[in-house]
Amino acid sequence: MRERAGRARFAITLHGGERPSEVQWYFREQSTLPVAIQRWELPPGGSEGMHAHPPGAEALEEVYVLLEGAAVMTVDGERFDLGPGDAVLAPPGTQHDLVNPGPAPASVLVVWGPPGTAMDWASFRTGRASRDAAERDAAAQGTGE
Template identity: 80%
Template sequence: MLERSGRAQFGITLHSGERPTDVQWYFREESALPVAIQRWELPPGGSEGLHAHPPGAEALEEIYVLLHGTARMTVDGERFDLEPGDAVLARAGQQHDLRNPGTSTAVVMVVWGPPGTALDWPRYRTGRASRDAAEREE
């Protein structure tokens, strides 16, 4: 199944942010995965708006991966200036905000869903390979 870039894209102002963000939610109805996978196009000067997803029945964790442009992420008061390929995790209950301080559109892949256990199927071994690579860097 293929979903083309821009399909069912919509503009929305997120969490009292500044300026609308263009969002594409990939396979919103087709996938059974317990996460949302979205591409955001955040305009220059735009922001998501400082917010948190409280722990409990509606808890969410979010992973932000900058694909293009520049972005600044704040999580519980700690600021991260992102370059393409960088990722930030916002856990349930953490105050967070994504901003585009640049002069061009920031393109971000956002994956969000309820906290749970990360999976690694023995046949594919990507979890083990990732852990081993991180240990080599220490």
């Protein structure tokens, strides 16, 4: 199953943000994963709007991955300047906002859904390789994490 870029794309102003963003929700009706997978395009000066998804029945956890452009993400007062490939996690209950400070559109992959128990991916080759790389990086930084 394939979904073409731009299919069912729509403009929306999120959480009182500045300027509408263009959004494409991938496989909204076909996927049974408990997450939404969306590509957002924030115009220059655009933002999502500071907001939180409170813990409880409607809690959401969000992962933001910058694909193109520049963005600034704030999570509970901590600022993250993002370049392509950088990612930020917004856990349930955190105040967060995404802003495009750049002169060009910012393209962001956003994956969100209810928090739950993560599957142990260690038995998969990419799971083991990811775990090993994280351990190597932590040892090199002396953090032990």
